[in-house]
Amino acid sequence: MSARRYAAAVPLGLAIAGGFGLLCFVIALISGASLALALALGLGGGVVVGAIYAARQNPERLLPLACIAGAAALFASEFMTTFQLSTTAGGICNVHALPRHYFALGVLAIFAVMAVIVAVTAASKPAAIAVGVCGVIALILFLTIDLPHANNTGTLEGCSPSTNFQFISATAQPQAGFWLEMVGALALALCGVALGTLNPEQLHAIRPGWLGGKPPDDDERRSRATRAPSLGEPEAEQTSGGDHDRPATATRRRARARGGRRG
Structure with missing residues (x-):
């Protein structure tokens, strides 16, 4: 369980970069490169792949x-x-x-x-x-x-x-x-x-x-979230205003009906 927890705690991008860097290091050693050159190739390959993975949403x-x-x-x-x-x-x-x-x-x-x-x-x-x-x-x-x-x-x-x-x-x-x-x-x-x-x-x-x-997506989401209440406020005001006007409208209708009957 502890090993699984540690594995789950490692970010996916770091795992991919480390795995690719280790692969480059092993291939360089098998090809006959010196230890310093193999380390440089492994580190460089890991950094490049990690950077590409990290920037996949924002090239x-x-x-x-x-x-x-x-x-x-x-x-x-x-x-x-x-x-x-x-x-x-x-x-x-x-x-x-x-x-x-x-x-x-x-x-x-x-x-x-x-x-x-x-x-x-x-x-x-x-x-x-x-x-x-x-x-x-x-x-x-x-x-x-x-x-x-x-x-x-x-x-x-x-x-x-x-x-x-x-x-x-x-x-x-x-x-x-x-x-x-x-x-x-x-x-x-x-x-x-x-x-x-x-x-x-x-x-x-x-x-x-x-x-x-x-990321720009977070800023857009925040701006949309702040705009939504402001756009909804006039509708709420109109709805509340309509509720207040209903008794007055009913009273006017009754007065008109009475006047018509008298006439």
């Missing part, structure tokens, strides 16, 4: 989470390899994102997360607009700095000890950091612009429950 609640996920992808891409300069014989050197962007995308990602927190907790439309601005700037940087060099072929001086003082024809092949940067920039730009279109009332509605956020 707009997914916008802040999508913005934070895009910012996290941008931040992580700054510490990854963007291109690999390779020849027909194989890769000769890697080009990392940090020297190319001077950590600009990381700064934008941090600022975007802070703006999301302010926009949701304070129902601030300027902060929501700032999230979209960060996403658009990150997308512009990706389109102007990294995308034009993808799969470009050129001659360069060797960048590894075995190819120093040599000029080699190499191709810039996009790596994981390039694709993660693209996904993060697109997600932050699109979701940030969508978040910036919400008004303060909608931003307040997507706040978590422990911060005072309320």
Whole structure:
């Protein structure tokens, strides 16, 4: 009985998120991933599924989470390899994102997360607009700095000890950091612009429950409940007024009947 009580006390959304996270963790371990990577995948999968389940009645609640996920992808891409300069014989050197962007995308990602927190907790439309601005700037940087060099072929001086003082024809092949940067920039730009279109009332509605956020349905029900008595009051007044007028009406009818008889 105690086990059943504890199981019934666990929220359904938390159980679904925990189960999916555990499944991702086990699959990652079976696939040969490291313990740290398996934990990260399990935690990330559980958080995503839990957020989707929690926002099933109000999909707009997914916008802040999508913005934070895009910012996290941008931040992580700054510490990854963007291109690999390779020849027909194989890769000769890697080009990392940090020297190319001077950590600009990381700064934008941090600022975007802070703006999301302010926009949701304070129902601030300027902060929501700032999230979209960060996403658009990150997308512009990706389109102007990294995308034009993808799969470009050129001659360069060797960048590894075995190819120093040599000029080699190499191709810039996009790596994981390039694709993660693209996904993060697109997600932050699109979701940030969508978040910036919400008004303060909608931003307040997507706040978590422990911060005072309320579903719009509750507000509508309350407004309808307050309107119902006010709409019923005139009818009650009319009914009560009719009851008071009945004796006077009957008296007038009797007086008319008597006058008719006398005439």
